[in-house]
Amino acid sequence: MSTFDHPVSFLPGFGEGLELLAGSTTEVLAANHLLDSMIEHIPTAVYMKDAAQLRYVRINRAAEALFGMSREQMIGKSAHEVFEKDEADVFVAQDRQVLARGIVEDIPEQRYSSRSKGLRLLHVRKVPVFGEGGEPTHILGISEDVTQQKEMEKEILSLNSVLKAHVEDLEASNKSLESFTSAATHDLRSPLSVIGGYAGLLEQNYASRLDEKGQRYVSVIRRSINSMAKLIDDLLAFSKLGQREVSKASVDMHGLARRVIEEMLQLHPEGKKPDIQLGSLPPAQADAALLHQVWVNLLSNAVKYSSRAVSPLIEVSGRMEGTEAIYSVRDNGAGFSMDHYDKLFEMFQRLHTDEEFEGTGVGLPIVHRVVTRHGGRVWAEGKVGQGAAFHFALPV
Known part of the structure; x- marks a missing residue:
């Protein structure tokens, strides 16, 4: 020990100072080690250059993988020493701009x-690092490989373009189909009216000359005309759904369903009327005129298919569930087999014969189309002879 060191070692508090210094040094080293470990294991390429000569002073493991070079090949070298000239010129120009602007x-x-991965697309961020004097001392670079992301974006754009073309084709086809349906239903009314007129004249002028079989033939013609007229009306209503814009507003669903029930019971023939129980229904954001068609079709179906029950009962209910308002119409009528569920909402598909229950097979497709145009969904369940329940949900 020197003569200078000897007395200093005995200064009061000198030992405690050394301990504090050692402790601080340990903390700094631990913090640096943690920072080094974080940078080294970040899955994105990170590198640093000195501001004076733009030479690499540090790169992490991800940068080695991206550049296809080891850190020994890059540390202490400039961009022009490790990259192709054209690329190096771009990198250096960017670095100088960062240093000049300080942002x-x-x-x-x-x-x-x-070198290892071929042509890549990078999202690059370059950050100036300032010293105590306020001057930039280093440049921090972060290069994220976004090649796969960009390829996926292009693929999505391509798929969206194809999908848009298909949607436009479908819309054009739907418009053509709707125009055809409208024209066809209009053209069908004329010959149907002629047939109905002649059938009426036959009954009026020749009833006394017709035997029982002839009168039955005229009756069959009459029923067929009425069935065809109903089908034409339903087809026209269905085609108009595609032409009408959905105009949403707050709808009192309880009041709307009540009015449809009252109208239906007024038109119901005297005798065995169904017991229709209307529960509380949550309001909805919807097109009231279109929803009126939904209630008419669901309730008229329930009335029709429960008409042969000993005590026809129809229950109308609603509830809120998550982000949906759900409405249900349940009856104790003929029901249906779930084996044929896939046909339930298809055009002209009927699960009962005309001898059992008259119908056109268009009512439920109208319900499905209206609800789905509102962004909702429709489903049902039933058992043969034990009734059916139809539900539809609208977003709130």
């Missing part, structure tokens, strides 16, 4: 030919 440079898409 972060964000390059969303930069092409780079990696």
